[in-house]
Amino acid sequence: MSTVDEKLAKSLTAESTELIPYLPYLLQDLWELGSSPQDMIDLITKHASVSRRTRLLDLACGKGAVSVNIARTLGCSVKGIDILPEFIEFARRKAAEYGVDALCEFEVGDINQAVKSETNYDIAILGAVGDVLGSSEKTISLLKNTVKPGGYILIDDGYAKEQSNSHCLTRDAWLELFDAARVTLVDEILITDDALSSLNVEQQECIRKRANELKERLPRKAYLFDSYIASQQAECDELENEISGVTLLLRVDDR
Numbered sequence: 001m002s003t004v005d006e007k008l009a010k011s012l013t014a015e016s017t018e019l020i021p022y023l024p025y026l027l028q029d030l031w032e033l034g035s036s037p038q039d040m041i042d043l044i045t046k047h048a049s050v051s052r053r054t055r056l057l058d059l060a061c062g063k064g065a066v067s068v069n070i071a072r073t074l075g076c077s078v079k080g081i082d083i084l085p086e087f088i089e090f091a092r093r094k095a096a097e098y099g100v101d102a103l104c105e106f107e108v109g110d111i112n113q114a115v116k117s118e119t120n121y122d123i124a125i126l127g128a129v130g131d132v133l134g135s136s137e138k139t140i141s142l143l144k145n146t147v148k149p150g151g152y153i154l155i156d157d158g159y160a161k162e163q164s165n166s167h168c169l170t171r172d173a174w175l176e177l178f179d180a181a182r183v184t185l186v187d188e189i190l191i192t193d194d195a196l197s198s199l200n201v202e203q204q205e206c207i208r209k210r211a212n213e214l215k216e217r218l219p220r221k222a223y224l225f226d227s228y229i230a231s232q233q234a235e236c237d238e239l240e241n242e243i244s245g246v247t248l249l250l251r252v253d254d255r
């Protein structure tokens with residue numbers, strides 16, 4: 001199995017790449033897979049001037065919840081790229097359903113390749129994608145290459161809480177990294193504990209139901225689906241106890 005597959009599994013909280021073929025089934029009831037489209041829209045509206053000519057790149061766009069909602073609320077063009085063909089198909093259907101298919105382009109692809117060829121965007125988005133592009137330093141530097149000078153980067157990630165054992169960076173460590181990378185933190189929205197726990201409960205219920213259906217159909221693979229439910233729960237617990245989920249708006253400095 002390649003590193004790309006391992007990171008893909010990890011980005012969707014699967015501990016084993018063996019789960020990859022089942023992820024579209026397990027996640028079929030969810031549209032939003034990580035980031036809050038509303039928080040991203042609020043940050044863009046508050047700080048960037050957008051028009052139909054504004055071009056956004058949504059890397060690892062999942063099922064297109066962020067892209068489609070941005071296109072329909074702000075009327076700008078969005079290109080979304082994700083490695084799972086089923087997710088891209090779903091995103092295209094949603095764009096058509098909301099009447100924004102002319103503004104949205106969805107493509108199946110590996111974002112490690114896309115960051116080399118996709119350039120000159122006004123805003124690049126990386127929502128709840130973890131370390132698919134590498135370390136945090138490398139991720140920021142690759143994202144910078146996709147936007148114009150003075151353009152913006154939106155990232156959904158997390159701050160490690162004080163004294164946590166999380167692998168995440170603390171807010172101070174992020175700020176140091178931004179300074180070194182010559183990007184400015186313009187604004188941030190922290191997810192509230194209440195919003196997070198109700199979302200977690202709702203999503204866990206949907207996933208558990210689909211995992212139980214798969215267990216009935218494929219009893220020999222029950223261990224796989226049980227492990228998915230367990231790792232989802234562990235991720236929810238980590239998000240509630242060790243990390244503060246945050247959406248960050250960064251501006252790429254001209255200097």
Ligand SMILES: C[S@@+](CC[C@H](N)C(=O)[O-])C[C@H]1O[C@@H](n2cnc3c(N)ncnc32)[C@H](O)[C@@H]1O
Pocket residue numbers: 004007008011012031032033034035036059060061062063064065066081082083084087109110111112126127128129132
């Ligand atoms: C937690 S989901 C977040 C999806 C979306 N950004 C959102 O916030 O709703 C992580 C996404 O990363 C995608 N992904 C993982 N590795 C990838 C890669 N190398 N290239 C493109 N997409 C990738 C997965 O398919 C999945 O859709």
